[in-house]
Amino acid sequence: xxxxxxxxxxxxxxxxxxxxxxxxxxxxxxxxxxxxxxxxxxxxxxxxxxxxxxxxxxxxxxxxxxxxxxxxxxxxxxxxxxxxxxxxxxxxxxxxxxxxxxxxxxxxxxxxxxxxxxxxxxxxxxxxxxxxxxxxxxxxxxxxxxxxxxxxxxxxxxxxxxxxxxxxxxxxxxxxxxxxxxxxxxxxxxxxxxxxxxxxxxxxxxx
Numbered sequence: 001x002x003x004x005x006x007x008x009x010x011x012x013x014x015x016x017x018x019x020x021x022x023x024x025x026x027x028x029x030x031x032x033x034x035x036x037x038x039x040x041x042x043x044x045x046x047x048x049x050x051x052x053x054x055x056x057x058x059x060x061x062x063x064x065x066x067x068x069x070x071x072x073x074x075x076x077x078x079x080x081x082x083x084x085x086x087x088x089x090x091x092x093x094x095x096x097x098x099x100x101x102x103x104x105x106x107x108x109x110x111x112x113x114x115x116x117x118x119x120x121x122x123x124x125x126x127x128x129x130x131x132x133x134x135x136x137x138x139x140x141x142x143x144x145x146x147x148x149x150x151x152x153x154x155x156x157x158x159x160x161x162x163x164x165x166x167x168x169x170x171x172x173x174x175x176x177x178x179x180x181x182x183x184x185x186x187x188x189x190x191x192x193x194x195x196x197x198x199x200x201x202x203x204x205x206x207x
Contacts, residue, residue, distance in 0.1 A: 090114055091198040092172055099189040101180035104129060106197070107173040115165040116172070116199035120156075121149040124183040129195060130176050136163040136199075137170035149176065152197075172199060 053061070094106040116136060123129050129149040134141040141163055152159055166172065174197045182189055 086203065087201065088112075088114065088203040089198055089200045090116070090166075090172070090203075091196050092174055093194050093196040094174075095192050095194050096178050098187055098191050098193050099180055099182045100178075102178050104131075104174060104176040104178055104195065106195075107171045109168055109171045110166050110203070111168060112204045113165060113167050114199070114203040115201045116163055117161055117201035118159045118199070119152045119161060120154050120159070120198045120200070121152040122194075122196045122198075123149045123153060124185075124187070125181070126150040127179055128181050128183065129178050131174065132177070133173065133175040134197075135171075135173040135175075137166055139164050146176075149195075149197075 090108075090110045092106045092108040094104055096102055096104075119134065119141070121129070121131075126148055127150070131142065131147045131149050141161060150156075164170075178195070187193075
């Protein structure tokens with residue numbers, strides 16, 4: 001009876017080789033013509049017989065192999081991929097003077113291709129800084145109205161965005177207004193405060 005489409009789709013070609021359902025391109029065949037997979041270097045004894053390993057031993061060997069691959073990907077998540085992508089952060093900043101209202105207009109560009117997915121602002125309290133525009137590659141992230149930068153504090157929620165991918169030729173711009181409000185808790189009138197807006201997301205790896 002022919003196998004169904006679902007059964008064919010669910011087959012794992014590497015597992016088929018291990019279980020002897022198909023022969024590998026350059027298999028190691030004994031005199032009896034049975035393919036015997038090699039598991040050298042693992043330090044594990046699977047007690048393979050003279051003819052072929054038992055299904056239990058093959059399953060154990062496959063499980064160990066997959067566990068090793070999973071651990072390797074913790075160090076090399078791009079293993080086997082032609083495109084090297086990991087998560088990075090990028091920021092723009094502007095120094096303001098506490099208790100002196102001033103316009104916010106800061107911008108910058110990343111050093112590599114970068115797709116922002118989260119915005120974070122380091123404002124200490126609500127109504128400290130309002131935002132009228134965040135532009136990523138000339139595309140407005142704020143599509144109407146004014147936002148409080150406090151919405152984007154580090155411990156905030158619902159900060160996920162879906163915006164264009166930046167290249168080193170594109171810029172991020174953050175536009176708004178510092179209200180002149182002086183926070184309590186050690187902040188002093190006339191001292192400098194570095195307002196930072198950071199963007200986090202996947203990016204091509206840097207050197």
